Amino acid sequence: MNQYWSDTVCRLDPYIPGEQPQNRQYIKLNTNENPYPPSPAVAQVIQNFDIGTLRLYPDPESKALKQALADHHQISSEQVFIGNGSDEVLAHAFQSFFKQSKPLLFPDISYSFYPAYCALYDIEYTKIELDSNFCIDLNAFNRNNGGIILPNPNAPTGIALALTEIKTLLENTRSVVVVDEAYVDFGADSADCLIDSYDNLLVVQTFSKSRSLAGLRLGYALGNANLIEALNRVKNSFNSYPVDHLASAAAIASIEDQAYFQQCNRQVIESREDLSTKLRTLGFLVYPSSSNFVFVKHSKKAAVDIYEALKQAGILVRYFKSPRINNCLRISVGTDNECNALVNALNSILSK
């Protein structure tokens, strides 16, 4: 009974996030959350927060957080846009830049939210095939387009492009290029240093992964002030105050604790390399990851069977039914204990 729905609602194909079981009995390696808690400075700022001020609206422009991010990335605060998670920032970017007469381009294997945004805003798109090694072939993006978006490192493959390659892409592109850097802190190079040189570059980052704040919903974009103004115009026609007081205070505390940030990221990278070695020993092809997850394919056993068996064993990983990757698994890097539990479970599953 859809008589009341707009045509938009009828054509949607919503994104399906990874399972978030509300009982905590699983080892959760399915949604690329950080295995470590946020900086202790975050706990301190929240526990000491003056709750009485929650009666007031937050600063609609999030000026203090913008300045902290600008300082961190060595840019100006007019080059920063902040939203309620990078998914919201991406949504605004799709509406701001990608509704064009020519199609948007993105990799065929990529963040599965992109086609959902296209349906939401009625944006035409063309998927560009990854090569046979699941790498992004940038030459294939050198065609007529109304915009380009790609994750770097790519998800769910974890494979990163070099900054020189991003630069070449920007040299060859006259439309807006969004580089979605959700996982960049785990070993890839950010394009944040290029925004002064390319006025069509928008870099999107998040506090959800490398800053362990998925539960507080914070994402941001960096780019030329003209691109940021477009995002602000959309945001101010949608929701004046997307970032709440507590999220803002926590984010600033997180940015200021640079030592903890680097230490956690180093630990995740070490665990990833260790896990990759062990998975190869178990007969997995492990794609070279620059992120906080590994993308793997077993030489003998079907991915869906491994996924189900792991779930039975209390371990959640991510399985995608999509073409080309329906025999792969994406596994988030957990603590060393969690990784060991995974390896032990796989050992038992694969030896059956």
Add this chain to the structure above:
Amino acid sequence: MNQYWSDTVCRLDPYIPGEQPQNRQYIKLNTNENPYPPSPAVAQVIQNFDIGTLRLYPDPESKALKQALADHHQISSEQVFIGNGSDEVLAHAFQSFFKQSKPLLFPDISYSFYPAYCALYDIEYTKIELDSNFCIDLNAFNRNNGGIILPNPNAPTGIALALTEIKTLLENTRSVVVVDEAYVDFGADSADCLIDSYDNLLVVQTFSKSRSLAGLRLGYALGNANLIEALNRVKNSFNSYPVDHLASAAAIASIEDQAYFQQCNRQVIESREDLSTKLRTLGFLVYPSSSNFVFVKHSKKAAVDIYEALKQAGILVRYFKSPRINNCLRISVGTDNECNALVNALNSILSK
């Protein structure tokens, strides 16, 4: 230099929120915030929150909060939608229901965000004039339309419709009717009891005013499960996790403290009536308010001059430049001390 902007961005006319000075030196009576802090239960739940869990994404469906709201409104959780502030909920509702071949109807003097949403989603609209007493004339809505939205009580007038009038409107309307009840807890009757009878009714409420949680960004909609499904489809094509862990926990704590909620609302209503009497004595026409603000017009002095003089005196109220109301002021009800400071300042301004 807008070469990168979509047509949408170019046509926008963003909403301008009331001033949020980041220094706290003003008496803020300009954005209808509650003068009282949130329930002590909110402080407790936030101070005792396990910050480590912020590394995890929140429940994308906010099941626990939905159930708390369903219980509070005596409906089922399939009839509840939750978002990052009622502004976000309204935005999704505009996209879900109001993009139709016939125009959306709303009062000419109303929440000034409505035309901004229409620009964002390219929705045609017709403004229906309030009568000469600034009351909504529901007969005038009895015309060809693709949807109706009205605040009850209306903003910025504060004047409420009776539930019987809302019912008559619903009887006469075949499109979706959104009743925006941001201020309903300060003396009007909610239409939440009508959602089982009218499958085209969506009731929108917020935690920002009567629950003193503007700083945490929480709003929600109540309606037939079919309308809620449309909102979920849009939300899941936009941002899977709009409500963060802390906001969700705080909201549940707030709902559970019914006694505090009622006590604060009673206090605001008492202060409003007292303030209204004093303002009338000072020569103001005070419209009959069922909200946490009063809408006033002075018999002699221009509203813009009073606004400026109050600002000089450290008191912020809201002045709108819009036609018909550009000689009125909207004044939020503060604590009794704040209201007295306002009355004293007005006394001095008006006697000059």
